[in-house]
Amino acid sequence: xxxxxxxxxxxxxxxxxVRTGRRSRARAGRAPxxxxxxxxxxxxxxxxxxxxxxxxxxxLWIITLTSFSTPGAVNRAGxxxxxxxxxxxxxxxxxLGDGTVRTALMVSLGITLVGTLVSMVVSVLCAYGLSRSRSxxxxxxxxxxxxxxxxxxxxxxxxxxxxxxxxYGQWWSLILPSAVSVFNILVLRSFYSTTSSDLIDAARxxxxxxxxxxxxxxxxxxxxxxxxxxxxYAVGYWNSFFNVMLYLPTDAQKWPLQYVxxxxxxxxxxxxxxxxxxxxSTHAQTAPLSLQMAVVVLTLVPLLLVYPFMQKHFRAGVxxxxxxx
Amino acid sequence: MSAAxxxxxxxxxxxxxxTRLRRDKSLLLMTVPAVVLLLVFNYAPLFGLVTAFQYYDxxxxxxxxxxxxLAQFQQLFNDPLFWGALKNTLWLSxxxxxxxxxxxxxxxxxxxTVLSERLRNFIQSVVYLPHFFSWVLxxxxxxxxxxxxxxxxxxxRQHDMQPWDITTNPHTxxxxxxxxxxxxxxxxxxxxxxxxxxxxNTDLYEAAAADGAGRWRRMWHITLPGLRGVIxxxxxxxxxxxxxxxxxxxxxQREAVGHETADVLDTFSFYYGxxxxxxxxxxxxxxxxxxxxxxxxxxxxxxxxxxGEDGLYRK
Numbered sequence: 001x002x003x004x005x006x007x008x009x010x011x012x013x014x015x016x017x018v019r020t021g022r023r024s025r026a027r028a029g030r031a032p033x034x035x036x037x038x039x040x041x042x043x044x045x046x047x048x049x050x051x052x053x054x055x056x057x058x059x060l061w062i063i064t065l066t067s068f069s070t071p072g073a074v075n076r077a078g079x080x081x082x083x084x085x086x087x088x089x090x091x092x093x094x095x096l097g098d099g100t101v102r103t104a105l106m107v108s109l110g111i112t113l114v115g116t117l118v119s120m121v122v123s124v125l126c127a128y129g130l131s132r133s134r135s136x137x138x139x140x141x142x143x144x145x146x147x148x149x150x151x152x153x154x155x156x157x158x159x160x161x162x163x164x165x166x167x168y169g170q171w172w173s174l175i176l177p178s179a180v181s182v183f184n185i186l187v188l189r190s191f192y193s194t195t196s197s198d199l200i201d202a203a204r205x206x207x208x209x210x211x212x213x214x215x216x217x218x219x220x221x222x223x224x225x226x227x228x229x230x231x232x233y234a235v236g237y238w239n240s241f242f243n244v245m246l247y248l249p250t251d252a253q254k255w256p257l258q259y260v261x262x263x264x265x266x267x268x269x270x271x272x273x274x275x276x277x278x279x280x281s282t283h284a285q286t287a288p289l290s291l292q293m294a295v296v297v298l299t300l301v302p303l304l305l306v307y308p309f310m311q312k313h314f315r316a317g318v319x320x321x322x323x324x325x
Numbered sequence: 326m327s328a329a330x331x332x333x334x335x336x337x338x339x340x341x342x343x344t345r346l347r348r349d350k351s352l353l354l355m356t357v358p359a360v361v362l363l364l365v366f367n368y369a370p371l372f373g374l375v376t377a378f379q380y381y382d383x384x385x386x387x388x389x390x391x392x393x394x395l396a397q398f399q400q401l402f403n404d405p406l407f408w409g410a411l412k413n414t415l416w417l418s419x420x421x422x423x424x425x426x427x428x429x430x431x432x433x434x435x436x437x438t439v440l441s442e443r444l445r446n447f448i449q450s451v452v453y454l455p456h457f458f459s460w461v462l463x464x465x466x467x468x469x470x471x472x473x474x475x476x477x478x479x480x481x482r483q484h485d486m487q488p489w490d491i492t493t494n495p496h497t498x499x500x501x502x503x504x505x506x507x508x509x510x511x512x513x514x515x516x517x518x519x520x521x522x523x524x525x526n527t528d529l530y531e532a533a534a535a536d537g538a539g540r541w542r543r544m545w546h547i548t549l550p551g552l553r554g555v556i557x558x559x560x561x562x563x564x565x566x567x568x569x570x571x572x573x574x575x576x577x578q579r580e581a582v583g584h585e586t587a588d589v590l591d592t593f594s595f596y597y598g599x600x601x602x603x604x605x606x607x608x609x610x611x612x613x614x615x616x617x618x619x620x621x622x623x624x625x626x627x628x629x630x631x632x633g634e635d636g637l638y639r640k
Contacts (some may be wrong), residue, residue, distance in 0.1 A: 014528050030440060031527075033534040048435060049448060055508065056451050059466045062476060080469060080477045090622055122358045136342075136349040141356050148363055150622065153370025156604050156610030160376065160387070161369045177366045180359050210351040239459030262461045266468065268579060296465055311450045311454070312421030314516065320326045 020142060045212045060300075065295035067091050076287050091290040100252065101295065108238060108256040112302075115175040115237040120230050122180055127188035131195075145182045159246060171254070173247040178236065184229045192218050193227045224313045231310045238302065257299050265292040327418045354416035377608040390605075406597065408611065410588040417570040417589065421506060422563060428507050429514030436515065437522045449519075452512025460573035463509045467501075468492055492578070495586040502574055511577065517555055520536065525551035559636040565622035568614050590614045 030036075065072065066081045073085035097103050126145075128137045151160075158177065167173030195218050203213050219226065240260040248254045255263075340348075377397055379390040401407050432452070439445045455463060471477050471491050478488040491501050529547045538546065572591045579587040586598065590610065598607010629635065 002445050009597055031531065033531050035330060036541060043439065045435065049439070052432070052512075053448065053451050056455060056512075059470050062543075063469060078472060082338040082476070088449045122362065125355040129352040129486030131350060132349075135352045136351060144360065145363065150366040150619065152367065152373065152615060153372075153374050154608065155591070156598045156608040156614055157370035157376065159374050159599055160381075161366065162605065163383075164386075165365075176362065180366075181364075184361065210355070214355075214415065215342035221329065239457075239462075241459065241461055242576065245576070258459050258461045261465065262577065264375050266461060267580070268466050293469075296462065299459070299462055307450075307454065307457070311453060313448075314453060 002035035002169065011306070018229070038055065042176065043294045063293050063296050067290055067297045069165045069290050071136065071288060071290065080293075082274075090259070091288070091294040095294045101257075101298070103253060103258045104260040105257050105298065107254060109302075111171070111174055111256055112234050112237040116133045116234040117231055118175060119179045119181070119184075119233040119237075120226075123185050123188060123229065123233075124214075127308045128210070128218060129191050130185075131218075132210075133193065140162055145185060149182050162247065163283060168247055169251060169254075170247070174243050174256075175237070178240070178243070181236075188222075188225065188229055195221055202210075228310060231306060234306075237302065238299075257295075261295055261299055265295055291314070352613045355536070374608060374612050376594045376605050377612045379605050381605040381608070383602075393605060397605050398613070400606060401609050401613065406584075406588065407593060409585060410590050410593040410622065414570055414589040414591075416567055417499050417502060418567045421503050421570060424500075424503045425507055425511065426560070426563060428511040430518055430552065432511060433515040433518035433522060436519065436542070449512075449515075452515070454512070456513035458509060460509075460571075460577060463505060464577050466506075467505055469534045476494045493581045498578075498582050501578075503569065505574060506571065517559065518552060521552050521555040522548070552604065555633055557629050558634060561622075561625040564625035564628075567617065567621055568618050 025035075062082055063082050064078075065084060068087050068089065069084075070083045070086035070088045073081050073087075074305060076085060129135075130142055130145075132138070162168075162173050162177055173315075186226065199217050199221070200213055203217050203292075209218070226233070239258060241256070243263060244254075244259045337447070339422045346353075372562040373387065378389070378393055378395070379387070379496060380393045380396075381387070385391075436445060436448060439448070458466075469475050473490040473493065475487070478490060481488050491497050494501075525547065530543055533543050533547060568590055570589055570591075572589075575587045575589050575592045576595070579592070583605075591614070594614075598604055598610065610614045
């Protein structure tokens with residue numbers, strides 16, 4: 001994919017590279033041979049695209065606004081708040097004052113940080129280890145990896161392996177079984193193998209070993225893809241809830257945020273162990289809507305914080321691994 | 326290739342195995358953690374599949390459990406719940422193929438006609454976003470918007486119209502699942518198509534326009550053929566995964582629509598295998614799914630080759 005650049009019309013071509021993930025088709029405007037747009041066509045396009053944007057943005061707006069609304073505003077709206085009416089941060093104060101949500105936030109952050117670190121160390125090492133052509137055994141190991149993308153033992157055998165190793169109720173059962181994504185390793189590997197051989201040769205002549213080359217030559221020249229892969233891993237850990245259901249279903253003190261969201265907001269159950277808050281466990285009553293929406297927003301915030309820095313590199317992470325394999 | 330050769334000092338054949346091992350031992354060492362994790366959590370479960378042929382008892386373990394032969398499969402194929410789950414899976418797969426698959430292609434084509442680079446980038450950032458949401462979050466958002474107490478029904482009730490709750494209606498469940506999948510993943514799905522579009526030689530368009538081909542004819546004769554390879558690849562992947570219609574979506578929404586509608590093959594192993602401790606039965610269901618899936622991937626690939634495309638791998 002990377003080396004199949006077609007010659008584009010403008011001549012200023014090679015800027016469009018998968019490596020930077022930037023899409024510079026350098027179109028200054030409509031080409032002279034293109035027909036002028038029809039009014040109907042333009043209108044239809046505008047309406048469709050606005051609709052597409054609205055479908056994503058409007059729900060997020062409504063949920064965020066409701067989480068910042070006073071109980072009065074929620075009452076007047078009869079549910080979710082669409083126009084700002086009365087704003088307050090009460091829901092957030094209440095939420096962060098609640099032991100269960102605070103614990104869940106810490107658990108989620110902890111799993112995400114530790115998990116991403118483990119995954120990245122393992123993946124980066126493996127990807128570099130397999131990226132030098134003609135190294136001993138790399139084809140065999142590569143096939144070993146790729147086979148797992150097509151053949152799996154399925155849910156029950158994996159469950160039996162993890163519980164057999166004593167993973168039931170343990171933190172590591174949320175991290176280690178899913179720590180390696182072969183797809184991500186393939187993406188990293190394909191980037192590492194395109195790192196200039198001249199640079200690597202030069203480093204080798206200077207006496208650098210493979211560890212040194214990985215750390216001081218390969219990693220610094222592939223920061224973008226490393227960051228994207230780290231984001232993919234982090235999102236995976238942050239979003240996961242099924243492994244909690246499998247391995248830690250009863251221990252509410254170990255629940256991450258997604259599981260709390262599922263229990264309280266989605267299923268509307270009370271939380272065990274949070275007595276003095278709006279989550280009112282004793283009567284299993286549903287929490288106030290603004291508080292529920294605050295939990296929703298809380299699961300979104302970390303993502304929205306890193307998203308703007310990452311999004312221009314996505315293409316790099318998605319295209320390479322699959323196609324160059 | 327020549328650069329790589331210089332880097333690793335000569336072709337492999339000219340060096341002895343020992344020399345190569347000494348030279349590459351750090352590289353091999355680097356792959357150890359990943360290989361160990363895969364062996365434990367991906368390969369060991371493969372051997373764990375023997376439980377499908379046993380009456381597995383956690384107290385006896387895999388080694389000492391009694392052998393069942395094909396009894397678990399017999400029970401499986403006599404279980405109406407299993408056939409229900411299989412039927413649901415195939416139906417959902419079909420609905421997704423028809424209603425989901427074309428959406429990213431259409432969206433990519435549409436986006437490709439937007440001239441302003443900034444606007445294009447903005448739209449892309451917005452439509453990629455839901456891909457990073459968890460299913461819990463996405464489904465919560467759907468509930469809040471379309472559920473019984475959600476924005477839509479509140480509006481309908483205020484205007485004296487019949488409320489319409491898609492989130493608990495078993496008859497429209499396939500539609501609900503597919504629209505959630507479209508909302509969450511269709512935007513992300515355009516990336517591959519945009520890349521393929523960007524790789525089409527624009528000279529072709531100019532030449533076609535000079536020959537009098539209009540906008541739609543250019544799309545039909547240049548754009549779509551340019552996308553053919555990647556569309557076939559995506560179709561092969563989709564068909565190969567026909568038995569995987571999603572997992573967490575069904576797990577979360579099963580209570581709302583009932584198990585007759587929401588059970589699919591993936592959740593079947595969970596509910597009838599793990600949740601009630603009938604491990605061997607669940608493993609048999611899982612093995613059945615894996616085997617059929619492998620056949621599907623192989624078959625879909627063959628199909629791609631028939632159409633002269635690469636598919637997952639070259640012929």
